[in-house]
Amino acid sequence: MKHFPGSTRRPRNVNLSGKSKPSSGLVVAREERARREVERQRLSASIKIQSIYRGYVVRRSIRTGFRAYWDKAVGFPEASSPSSYSDDSLALLLSFCDTSSIEDVRRLAFVTTAFHLNGDLSSTVGLVISNNGRSRLLVIRLSRLLLAALSLTNLRHTTTQAQALQFLSFLSCVMAYLPNHADAAYFDTLKLAMGHGLVPQAELATSPSETSLAGLAVILQSIVFPLQSVIESDRHLVYVNFVQGFLASASLHTDLFSLIPISTFRKLLDVRQLLEATSKLRIDQMNSGGTMWLLSYLIAFVYEDALPGSPHQMVLEHHLFSHPLYKKPQKPINSRPMFELLVVALNPILNAYGNHMWGPTANSIKISTPSECLPTNPFIEGNGCPDPPEFIRRQLEILLGTDFITDVVDSITRNPTPLSSIQSMDTFYASQSLILRLLLYFRFLQRKLHNRLFLARSRQGVSLLAALYYQIQETHTFRSGVTSVKVILEGLKLTYNKSAECNPKPLEWTAIFLFLDLYCFSNIVMDDEEFFSFEDRSLKPNQLKDLVSFLKNLAFSIYFEVSEIELQTSNELVRQLPSEPDYCTRFHTRSDVAGLHGISVPWIRNLTIAILRSLHRRDSRQKFLPDGFWLMKEIDTEGTTHLIAEEEARQWELEETNIADSESESDNGGISQATFESGNKCPNRRRDKSSRRNYMAAITPRLGVIQNLPFLIPFRTRVSIFRDFIRLDQARRGTGDRDLWRLNQANALQDQPSWKAKHHGIIHRNRVFDDAYDEFYALGDGFKEPIQITFIDSFGAEEPGIDGGGILKEFLSSLVQESCRTSSAKGAPFFTETESHLLYPNPNLLDQMSWDSCTPLEDNNNSSPSKLSVRDTGDLLRRVEFLGRIIGKCMYEGILVEVAFADFFLLKWSKVMLGNDDVGLGIDDLKSLDTSLWKGLQALKHYDEQTIKDLDLTFAIENNFQMADRRSPSGFTRKIMLVDLKPGGSHIPVTSSNRLEYIHLVSKYKLAVQGKQQTNAFLRGLSSIISPRWLSMFNQSELQTLVGGNESPLDVDDLRKNTVYGGVYTIGDDNQEHETVKMFWQVMKRLRESDKRSVLKFVTSVSRAPLLGFSSLNPRFSIRDAGSDSTRLPSTSTCVNLLKLPRYTSEAVLEEKLLYAANAGAGFDLS
Structure with a gap:
């Protein structure tokens, strides 16, 4: 029986016998074998x-001997050129030459002088190469060594x-004789070599010497x-090879074209061959920067204007023209075929550039957050990256020239038929x-190109926009998309696939998107x-x-189908996406x-929204579509209006919750003990996130339509x-139930005695x-909360009344009626009216107010306004804000209040407070003002x-306004102020x-600048009560209807029903019904x-029906008997609509009796 010592730790086992374990010998033997193996490896x-x-050492000794023998045989380095030249001496040099050795590079330079012995290098090289035997092979080997030496030379x-x-x-x-070796x-x-400074540019920029010009000539001919x-x-x-390498x-x-302009190369090279070679390249294997430089050089070869040649350029051209190896290129082709070749060549370059910027590899790197899904483009503005280099920018702007735009429009407007040539089809789609x-x-x-394309016409006078619309309306995508969503969705789900570049659907979408982009600008x-x-x-x-x-x-x-579109991803990207959906992949x-x-x-959405809004705005000014055409029956909001409102309020909170969830998940990336302890909570969290996703998928699209395309x-x-x-x-705010809110506030009066003073007003x-x-x-925004009004009549007596809503309506209606006056009888009015009597x-x-505050002079026309103080101006703008x-x-x-505002002013209500001061107002909106x-x-x-000259107009405008003047016979005087429209x-x-x-x-000036302070003050007050998003x-x-109700006739049957x-x-x-009630109706x-x-108005204090019908009138319209006295x-009790x-x-x-009472205009009183 073992004794328990009180500890669960295992006791130490100490060997005091001094004997080694049986396994210790095996360990020693293993170590000995390993030591012997290391020794054998070291020996080997x-x-x-x-x-x-x-x-x-032997090779170096042999090479040293060869060098000494070769130097002695050819006289290196004492002689200026080899004393004797033969294939054997050249073969010997090639056998020991090391391009990393400075002396061997000097020997290469020394041996090349042997080809000048007869005075003509080209003829000597030609004679050697014409021999298909050993000499030709030796020259080829020598050329490779020279290339290697050039790449290592300082x-x-x-x-x-x-x-x-x-x-x-x-x-x-x-290379002139063996061009197939110019790889x-x-x-x-x-x-x-050009990048390492083959020719010093500083010397050429000042006064080029003959040596420098000779060097440039060599570069040019190479x-x-x-x-x-x-x-x-x-x-x-x-x-x-030339294009790609x-x-x-x-x-x-900087290294070449600053010394030898592209116009010189255009004379010496076959530009047609250059463009054809570019179109056959594997450009997708080049980096994005290289593709853009290639694109800019090609544009320069075709379109850059030839500058007057400098003397040294003329010397260079003469040198090359007189060289025996120079062959004059083919006669330059006309501009039209050249344009077709250029367009076909540039498209693969831009396609490769787009693949680098937006291809699967780029997307797989940028997939962590919504803002990072689009890859950074080093040449596209607006991404926080530098602009394109000046040279590339300048070459791209050359494309804005008249010739290029005209050629493009000619290509696009020349609609190809199925019987057209392949080249014509290629040019059409490529353009x-x-x-x-x-x-x-x-x-x-964008801006300049949009302008040029909008104004451009073909040589036959056809507008580009008209031609593009004619083309897209013939496409299957557009014809079917007019009546169905299915074909559009199938097209948008397409992904880019290089093997399917001739797929007609992406070609159709190219034309559609191009038209939509230009039409948006138009x-x-x-x-x-x-x-x-x-027309046109x-x-x-x-x-x-x-x-x-x-x-x-x-x-x-x-x-509504964005999830299906976004889930269509190329195979390369699918392999890189996580298997489980999370916040990042969902967005x-x-x-x-569309491939x-x-x-x-987002780009398609913004484009579509811009066009539809613009067309709807024009349709609002002047109808060109039938009533009800803008509505979209597919968007079902029945029973979801309250959910949409709740989602708008919760959206920010949900986004914050999602971000917090993703951060907490990323913090717990590894498997820890805490993960297991909270394992029972994870399913609930996943269910909550799943339900949120389903909720947002159902409600968010409708909210997006409400916010951006509400007219649908x-x-x-x-x-x-x-x-x-x-x-x-x-x-x-806790004011949904007015009675409960007032009760709560009344109970809190003891703690907050100032509340009643804030929310109760005595109004004369x-x-x-x-x-x-x-x-x-x-x-402030507490004006939203219920307020209580006590009216004081003209005799100073308090008007009795029980406010069930009627006193508030009477108060607000009286406020609007008084503040929206346009007469100057009581001073400068807050509003003025258009010719149609609409207010702004x-x-x-x-x-x-400045004129009113100045001291009157004898001559009104020469009086000057005094500048209002900051205090006076602030008080005036606060009153406008309160309005x-x-x-x-x-x-x-x-x-509803009986006031009508001008259209241009109503357009600002939801836009100005969102950061756009002029809300796109233009001359078309001026019609509603003047x-x-x-x-x-x-x-x-x-x-x-x-x-125009006879009108004698300048860039200045006169402000005319009328103000009260007691000394004037008419009681008013007119003032004129001249304002410059620009400095x-x-x-x-x-x-x-x-x-x-x-x-x-x-x-x-008329729509946005003039009166900007007053307008912003009014909108500041409006937005404190009603959100501009609403x-x-x-x-x-529709905003006017929201303020003043419908002008349509009252529906008596609807009123009777409710x-x-x-x-x-x-x-x-x-x-x-009672007989009197029947007579009333x-x-x-x-x-x-x-x-x-x-x-x-007599019953409800408002003369217009509620926007949602009389069923939404609260309290309901009521009729009660008032005795049998027919005299x-x-x-009425307007407080309860009775x-x-x-x-x-x-x-x-x-x-x-009814009409007499309705038109009497009595105030509030108990009856």
Whole structure:
């Protein structure tokens, strides 16, 4: 039995016998064997080293002997040239020559002088090479050694530069006879030598010496001679090597083309052969930087203007022309065939560049976060990277020249038929692809290129936009996409596949995207006059109808089927994606949508939104599409409006939660004990994330449509969402239930005695706005909360009333009525009106107040305004801001007010506060402000030069405004202020060349600059109550409806259906109305529209029906009996929308009493 010591640790086992274990002998034997094996390996290695060293010593000794023998035989280095030359001496040199040895390089230079013994290097080399025996092979071996020596030579020393030029002179002659040996290594070595400073540029830039010019001549002939092979196959191969090994270099523009301009090479080379060789290259194997330099050099070869030649350039050209090995290239081809070759050559280059920037490899690197899904492009602006180098930028801008644009338009407008030649088809599709890629890849080109393409016409006078639309409407994708989403979705799911470059679907999408991009720009620059001319660049109504249908289906695809589009990924990328979906992969953005590099879902979405918004805005100004055409039945929002509102509020919170989840998961990348301890929680977390994804997949597309393309959804649905937004905001602030909120606030009065003072206002009838400003401005966005109003009549007595909403409506209506006056009788008004009596902020408000504050002089016309103090200006703008809060409060409470605003002003409500000051307002919107000015500016576009001169216009504009003047017989006086539209504008005359700028500046000044402080103050107040995001769902006419209700006739049947009866009028079991009630509805139906509205205002204080119908009126419209006295007038309690109607016995009496009471205009009182 063992004794338990109290410890669970195992006791130590100590061997005190001194005997070794049986296994110790085996360990010793194993160590001995290993030691002996190491010794054997060391012995074997030492034998090998000794053998190699002895071989090296012997070879060095032999080479040394050979060198001594060769030096003695040829007289090196004493003689200036070999005393005797033979194939044996050359073979001996090649056997021991080491290009890393300076002395051997000198021997190579020495032996090349042997070919000058007869005075003509080219003829000597030619004689040697013409012999197909040993001499030819030795010269080829010598050439390879010279290339190796060139690649290792330090060209910073004068001696080595002379040697390098001597080598190049020899090599150029050899390659002239043996062009098939001018491989990629030859041109790589040549490029490397140029980069190492083969010819000092400083000397050439100042005063080139004969030596420098001779060096340049050698460089020139070393490039040109190999490219002049008589054999077509050899010449093509050399051009391919030249393009891939030499032209794709970033340093040529400084190392070579700064010394020998490209125009010189254009005379000496076969540009046609150069372009054909480029089109056959494996450009996808080149890096992105090399492809762009190659592209820029090719453009320069074709389009760069030839500058007047300098004297040394003429010397170089003469030297080469007189050389016996020079062969004059073929006669230059015409510009049209040259353009076709260039377009076909440039497309693979841009395609390879796009593959580098947006291909699977690039995407696989950038897949971690949504912002990193698109790879960084070193030559594209806007990605936080430097602009393209100046040389590349300059060459790309050459493409904006008239010749290139005209050739492109000719190619695209010359629509090929199935019987067209292959070359014509290639040029047609290549031209479309080239223009689209230039617009996608280089943002600095976009504006100018858009302008040129918009204005461009073919030589037959055909507009590019018209031709492109004709082409896309013939495509299967567009024809089917007008009526169906399926074909569009299938096309967008295509991925880039090099083996399927001739697939017709990507070609169709190329034309479609190019048209959409140009059409988007055209909608920016075209005014309504040109757009609605339906000629030339504008589309006809039936074409616009098809285009809008296609764009609606395209928008549906990119919003509701985005997951299917994004999941279509190339095989290379699929292998690199994680197997489990996570935050990163869900938001990964493809950049080869529809099989085209650089096309992504966000790009398509932005383009589609821009065009649809522009067309809808024009349709809002002047209808060209039938009613209801913009609605999209496929977007089902039935029963989801409250979810959309909740998602808008929660979106930021969800994104924060997702990011926090991803960070916590990344922190726990390894398997730890904590992971196992929380294992039971992981399934719940995964289920929560999955449910969130499903929720967002269902709601987020609808929210995106609401925010960006709201006009695709019915107006009533959007109003419901708007009210849901407000209800959600009220719930967040705790003001959803007014009675409960007031009760809670009343219970808190003991702790916060100042609350009642904040939310309760004493309002005098004769100064409603001033009292409201004093009482409620300090609330800020707290003006959203319920407020209590006590009216004081003109006699100073308090008007009794129980506020069920009617007093608030009366208060807000009175506020709007007083503050929106346009008369100057009581001082400068906050608003002024257009010719159509539509209101907008008074642009001269601050100026008028300045004039009012100045001291009157005897001559009104010579008086000057005094500058308002900062305090006065601030107070005035705060009042305008409060006015914006009042309009916002009306919309927040669902109270309609009888005020109409100008369209251009309504357009700013949802845009300015989102960071866009002018919201794209232009001359077309000027029509809603000043029709006369708009007509004048439209006419100015068509005047001839003499008429414009007679008008004597300058870049200045006069501000005319009227103000009160007691000394004037009329009670008013008119003031004029001259404002420059640009610096010194009053001294710059308007001419035919700058009239478009004048029109633009006048429109911008009138719509955006003038009155900007007042407008921003109003919008600041409005946005503190109503979020601009909520208002972005509506256009200008819909916003007016949201403020003032419909102008459509009142629906008496709807009002009758949603009326509640009380007292004697309560409907009994027989479901029959009281006789007086029946008479009331008969009278209402036959009243004039104005009288109907008067009755409605008499009961509800608002003359217009609620936007969602009378079912949304709260409280409901009610009728209660008021006794049997037929001489008594009806009365109302507008606080609860109650009509107290006596029991009249005839319709005539009822009508007379009802209209009299409705038009009496009495205030609040108890009845």
